[in-house]
Amino acid sequence: MLKNISVIAVVYNEGHRIETFLKSFSWSDDVIVVDKSSTDNTREIALKYTENVILVPYSDTGDEIKYGLAQAKNDWILTVTASDLIHPKLVKKIIKLINTKDFDFEVISLPFAIYVFGIRNPKRSPWGLVNKEWLIKKEVLSPSKEVHKEMEHNSKKIFKMGFSETENLYHLTHESMETFLERHTRYTRCEALKYNDEKTAFRSSLKELLRSVYEVFIKKRSFLLGWDGLALGLAYISYFIFKYLFIWEKFRGKGSTEYSKIKQDIIKLWEDESKIK
Incomplete structure (x- = not known):
């Protein structure tokens, strides 16, 4: 297992795919799963791969990742979702970067390949080719309160990794x-x-x-x-x-309110009708 990077994922009812996700990130020595009170077997599967499974009340406020951040033990934080898989060669590139002696950056923007409904087309899809600033030094990050934006940072030291056809962070979303x-x-x-x-x-x-x-x-x-x-x-x-x-x-x-008023009016009419009979 590789040190230096803590992987944090906030999940809800991801039992059908969380095992594949966890296998993809098993290279990290600190994988943290924040479970928003899933009603399926998400938590049970996650516990097979990591002891760091944090159960929190359900919410979609976007700041649930703060629970994982509080327990992260490494200098770098990688925030992902159960929709994500990472290419082994990209991991090797990341490790090489952060272990370079003169690497003075605090944020790494990762190449992000998005598949929606099983389709990926960077040129035509509105979910096209993007980079995600998801690998951030712990000292400069803070939880975001926006939906779909788990982390924020105040750093200008951002390193943008180049995109390739295969060596990316894959986001496989909306399978149906x-x-x-x-x-x-x-x-x-x-x-x-x-x-x-x-x-x-x-x-x-x-x-x-x-x-x-x-x-x-x-x-x-x-x-x-x-x-x-x-x-x-x-x-x-x-x-x-x-x-x-x-x-x-x-x-x-x-x-x-309108339907409630109509229901009350109709019931009252029927009550009045029954009194007449």
Whole structure:
């Protein structure tokens, strides 16, 4: 096992894939799993590979990683998810970097290959080729409160690793429409709840929605991939549609109160009707 890097993953109901994930990161001597009270066998499987399994209350606030950070024993922190796998050669490159005598960086931006619904196309997919600043020195990082942004840092000493066809950190997400809808519902609901001002919330979400449409149809032109590209593009845009609708529901939704009133009125009418009989 290799020292110097602590691996932290926040998980929820990942029993179907956490074993593969843990095997991929077994090179680290400090793998920490923060389990958000999974209702499946996630915790039982994780305990087969690491003793550092922390059970915390369910939440999608984004700052659950703080529990893992408190127990991390190494100088470098790598934050990942159960969707991630890492290529062995990338690990070797990372270890060589951080053990170089004159390596004066505090953040390493890792090459990130994203697969969505089993499709990867950096040129056309809105989930394209990116680097992730996920390997950070403990002394400069702090937990983020944003969904999908586990860590933040205040360093300008960032080393960006080059992308290759194979030697990357792989993110295999949304294996089915069922998981896509379940996760996007959880994530966008949580994002909507963080807003306190109605005007700010609507302006921000509408701006994001319009930007996603631009990303899909103008910048990436995902439709040039055919039916696959159209599916990827619509799925990408739908995230921001969900977010807008949850914001609308929070500030202007009337379903619950209106339906309750109608039910009470109808029941009262039936009660009055029974009295007449």
